[in-house]
Structures are given as structure tokens and as C-alpha cells.
Amino acid sequence: MLVKSGYAPIHDLQLYYEIHGSGQPLVLLHGGLGGIGMFADLLPALAEQYQVIGVELQGHARTNDIPRPLSYAAMADDVAALIQYLGFSQVDVVGFSLGGGVALQTAIRHQQLVGKLIVISATFRDTAWYPAVRAAIGQLDEVAAAAMVESIPYKFYQEYAPNPANWVQLVCKTGAMGKQSFDWSSDVAKLQSPCLVVQGDADSIPLRHAIEFFELLGGPQSHDPEQRSQSQLAILPNINHFNIIDRIDLLMPVINQFLAS
Template sequence: MAYAEVNGLRLWYEQHGSGRPLVLLHGGFGAVESFAALLPALAARRQVVAVDLQGHGRTADVDRPLRYEWLADDVAALVGRLGLGGADVLGYSLGGGVALRVAIQHPGLVRRLVVVSAPCRRQGWYPEVLTAMAGHDERTGERMRGTPAHRVYARVAPRPEDWPRLWAKSGELLRRDYDWSAEVVALTLPTMLVFADADSVSTAHLVEFYRLLGGGHRDPGGDGTGRPVARLAVLPGLTHHDILGSPALPAAVLPFLTHPVVPPG
């Protein structure tokens, strides 16, 4: 457990287990504690490196807006600092967007990518989710005091008083439009998408996202040689908010991370 100086930021990270590195990136207002339910299963097979992104958890905020692209550069710098080239990266929600940007911006650093409950363009969220995101500001942060996320933040953050500031900066990020579809099409690394069957990302978009990665275009054939490199998992009976705590998530992800992925013949 330590800090790394990257891009003017003291980035907190924790390492658990041994083996090929797997970088974990939490969701908005989260921290490495978000992965508590997953860590035992993942660290039993991998060297897990869990990161607190800018302004989250133990990583203090700096005088810089929150941007997916800059957060991705921070993670890439950490991977380089720790000598983890060829790491797998798994991100959830906000962290899923950051993980996707790491793969896009620093393709040589990422071996396999897992995106959990995150779209590749802003309009992939359901309209009511976009409305809620647009309302994130300091007043929202004040109303969220006492929630589980706030209790973790109050316990571990270097400056607990920055909680409303985090909500304001997150709202500014989440109101910005983005569409990474063209860059997703160009990805060549094995990528797995994981969603809940009642996610905050629309069902139509998860299919669209999978198709951009080369999936869902044709029958793979009787021997499966026509199957795409990309993988899609839709986990039943879950939502965007409880997918991280489900044992179904490591059960779906670990085979993808550990088994050979054969390109289409």
C-alpha cells in the first residue's frame, strides 16, 4: 500500500496477491474498498493493483478537472512506474470509462481489458441516469453525507472536507458529452464487457458496444472458429449498483483473464 507520484498527483494504490498484474479501477465516489467482495477471488489468482483515482479515496484532489483521458494517463503512468507493462485492466462504471481510455491511449500497456457497467458513449446511459448525473453538484454532495460511499471517504480521504468538491467536479465531468465509438472499433486487444441485466446502461447500448468490438455480427459456426475475440457477459438478477458485490462477476471474468483467447480463423 503506497503512493506513487504521477502527473503532479499522489496516486494511492494497493497490491494484493501474486502473478500476472490486474489493475482495478473503481466507480464514481468509490475507492479501492469498492472491490472488497472481489479481492479474495481475484488475488488468489492474480497480482491485483487497486487504484484510488484523482480526488477519490486516499488520493487527494489537485487543481485539475476530472477527465477520463487524464485519469487514464494517471493509470498508465502508474503501470509504467511499477513496471507492469502487459497488465490486464478492469474498471467499473467511471473506472470502466477510464479503463477503456487506458486501452485506447496506451494500447501497448494493456494485455486484456474488462469494462464493467460502463458505456462507450455518453448517450449509452438511460435518460433518467443522464438527468441524475447532470444534477451532481456540491448541494448533492451535502445531501449524500452519511451514505456508505461518504462514510468510506470520510474515513480515508486526506481532506474529508473535499466531499462536496468531488461531487461538483464529478458533475462537470458527467455533463460532458463523449463518443468513443470510432476508437473502440480500432481496438485489437481482447476485451470483455460485463453488464447487469438491469443496468444503468441501456440494453440497446451494450449490444451496440459489443458489435463495435466485432461481436454479434454472425454465427460463429459449429466449431466456434468464427467467434469474435470480444466477450460479452450479462449477469442475471443484478443492477448497476450491486454487480460489484456478486460472486457472478469474478466467475465470469476470471476465465476470460486466464484462458487463451483464440482469434477468429
């Protein structure tokens, strides 16, 4: 149930957000070229138990763009400012794909605001994506934007964006962001927030990356439950990058178990 929606004046943005449900606050961050609407199944399921704050990131859906490149760090700072604007002292954060990177940076840059962190199908290193996937993201440009006019992201953007003509700009900025080099290994190793890493077994990221992610978070280092890391790893069977957030039958049990633990 939608409780509240609005626009927060954050860093020259009018950052759109929605609040659904009640309980422990849980920020939900979408993937690239998307918006809150991509969580058509997951958001209602989460809102049955949590107070879900859906956010639409810079230039996406209902949130306007500004003369600033897309970057994980800048969007993480936007999310942190929104958390404070809404009056929360600490929240849990869930992010998918691009939103997973933003969620991870939010925990890295604003540790005091993040209780638990759930990263779905996202990386801590730009080279972790399969080479063909990384190349495809980097090739998002004017030509790609024109070729996507029949796509679901395009139609969603045209329906909700304050300036639908900015579609090409969003696609090009996403492509430029895809070319950015980053490696947050040392930051991940120092994270204080317990983190659940979720990935499909047929995802756009090799399984070895998810294992390395989990190892950086401190697990598994012991068979003794008293000494194990509070972070967790979940590999979902027969799941790829495009259907993982729709499979709430697999996602919700691991999310609920992690948040309750």
C-alpha cells in the same frame, strides 16, 4: 492478502495504490465517489489468482485532488503512468462504472500497456445511460453533496481522504464530468485488446448499448469459433448497477473464463 501499498508521484498527484496477491498483473479501477474499498468481495476473490493492483483515482479516497477537471482521458493517463512506475510492461485492466470508462480510455490511449480489458457497467458514449441516470449524475453539486452526508461514499471519503473537506469538490467535479459529451465508437472499433463487456440485465444502461459495444468489438460475426472476435459479452441476470460488483458468484466465472481464454 495485501502485499504492498503506497503513493506514486504521478502528474502532481500522490496516486494511491495497493497490490494484492500474485500472478498475472490486473489493474482494478473503482466507480465514481468510491475507492478500492468498494471491492470488498471482488478484490480478495481476484487476488486468489491474480496480482491485483487497486488504484484510487484523482480526488478519490486516499488520492489527493489537483487543479484539474475530472476526465476519463486524464485519469487514464494517470493509470498508464502508474503501470510504468510500477515496472509492468503490460497488464490486464478491470474497471467498474466510472472506472470502466477510465479502463476503456487506458486501452484506447495506451494500447501497448493493456493486454485484456474488462469493462463492467460502463459506456463508450455519454448518451448511453438511461436519461434519468445521466440527469442525476449531472445534478451532483453542492446541494447533492450536503444531502449525501449519511451515505456510504461520504463516510468512506471522510475516513480515507487526505483532506475530508474536499468532499463537496469531488461531488461537484463528478457532476461536471457527468455533463461531458463523448462518443468513443470509432476508438472501440479499433481496439486491439480483447475486451469483456459485463452488464446487469437491470443496469443503468440499456441492454442494446452492451450489444452495440460487443458488435463494435467485432462480435458476433460468425458461428465459427476460429473466426469469432476474441472479445466477449456477459449479461448477468437479476443484477443492477449497485449490486453487480458484489455478486462474485456471477462475476468471477466469466472473468476467469475470459482471462484464461
